[in-house]
Amino acid sequence: MNHDTNFTNIVIFFIKAAGSASGSPRLQPWLTGLTAVVVFLFVVFVFVILKRICGKQREEEEEEVEEDDDEDVKVERF
Template identity: 55%
Template sequence: MLCVPQLPELLLLAALTATARGQTVGSQQLQPWLIGLTAVVVFLFVVFVLLLVGRLWRLRTRREHEDSSEQQPAHSMERAAYSNAAAEKDSDDEREKSKATSL
């Protein structure tokens, strides 16, 4: 599961950045471990945004596909099919005969 930084984690990162700057005397460079931690947090945030955009894109595409499929008939044969009353009558007669059993 993807770990998304929440507000407390971001505040902790900001506090660590402030304390790390206070520990280096006369220089504005960050500690190497803090640079790595910041890079990981930024990377995870970018991945989270990309996954969110991808999911929204798939939902939108699926919704558009379902809307277009509702407008078309469910089966392609239904468009070209015609009703044959004689065939329907024959099938009804055959069903009734199949219900009768001989003892």
């Protein structure tokens, strides 16, 4: 979770920097909410993709271990 905390801190830094710029117009409340929802959905999408990639790698590793175990022990089934 350390990477999540770092990412959150970076995002907060850029939001504060953008808000403190002189002469920058303030967004309307509905646009701020819409932006927050879009960013949240994007972050969730990235996490889902990363979870699928990591899950596939784990499944492949588990299959290799199971194949190695199957070769070592041969049980005759009736």
